Amino acid sequence: xxxxxxIPIAKRFRGFLPVVVDVETGGFNxxxxxxxxxxxxxxxxxxxGLLHRDQTVTTHVEPFPGxxxxxxxLKINGIDPDHPLRLAVPEEQALxxxxxxxxxxxxxxxCTRAILVGHNAAFDLNFINAAVARTxxxxxxxxxxxxxxxxxxxxxxxxxTVLSRAVEAARLGWDPAEAHSAIYDAEKTADLxxxxxxxxxxxxxxxxx
Numbered sequence: 001x002x003x004x005x006x007i008p009i010a011k012r013f014r015g016f017l018p019v020v021v022d023v024e025t026g027g028f029n030x031x032x033x034x035x036x037x038x039x040x041x042x043x044x045x046x047x048x049g050l051l052h053r054d055q056t057v058t059t060h061v062e063p064f065p066g067x068x069x070x071x072x073x074l075k076i077n078g079i080d081p082d083h084p085l086r087l088a089v090p091e092e093q094a095l096x097x098x099x100x101x102x103x104x105x106x107x108x109x110x111c112t113r114a115i116l117v118g119h120n121a122a123f124d125l126n127f128i129n130a131a132v133a134r135t136x137x138x139x140x141x142x143x144x145x146x147x148x149x150x151x152x153x154x155x156x157x158x159x160x161t162v163l164s165r166a167v168e169a170a171r172l173g174w175d176p177a178e179a180h181s182a183i184y185d186a187e188k189t190a191d192l193x194x195x196x197x198x199x200x201x202x203x204x205x206x207x208x209x
Contacts, residue, residue: 015113019040020041020116021117021128022038022186024079026074027070029068030123030130033069035131038094039056039182060088060094115148116142116143117193118149125147128140153192157170163189167191
């Protein structure tokens with residue numbers, strides 16, 4: 001779609017811009033375990049008030065000094081932190097590259113702040129916040145604790161809380177071979193979020209601003 005086919009999201013979510021995020025990590029503890037990859041997906045709203053997946057930005061991240069990496073977690077996400085072709089960058093550089101895109105979209109959509117969308121969103125938000133604290137970045141575009149969790153939304157809409165099952169219930173297609181890649185999971189979560197929001201739009205009628 002062309003740029004003119006979209007309208008700002010500003011009033012749809014009380015000034016918040018939903019940005020879908022998925023992180024791959026070295027474990028479950030955001031304080032001690034490595035952040036290894038970030039993928040963020042921006043959204044646009046067309047003139048009918050329907051949301052669509054727009055741009056995906058991703059970066060591999062160097063483990064911070066002393067970071068823990070659980071072998072089982074690395075087995076699941078398939079990441080080799082020492083692979084020479086991974087092209088990982090330090091946490092601060094990774095965050096700033098993602099945040100630059102998010103801030104640009106906040107401005108384009110006339111919003112005041114981004115709100116993280118994720119499947120089990122608190123997990124992703126905790127890892128982002130911990131990395132922000134370690135790098136002492138002062139301008140985090142994401143709300144520090146609010147989020148949109150597609151676990152709850154998918155449970156409401158489809159009776160499913162596992163991402164793969166929710167995506168399949170929504171007839172969006174799921175490839176198990178691609179799962180646990182930050183890009184794939186983020187894009188599928190974005191498609192699921194848009195699907196549920198748009199489904200509500202069809203049921204309830206145009207959102208009154």
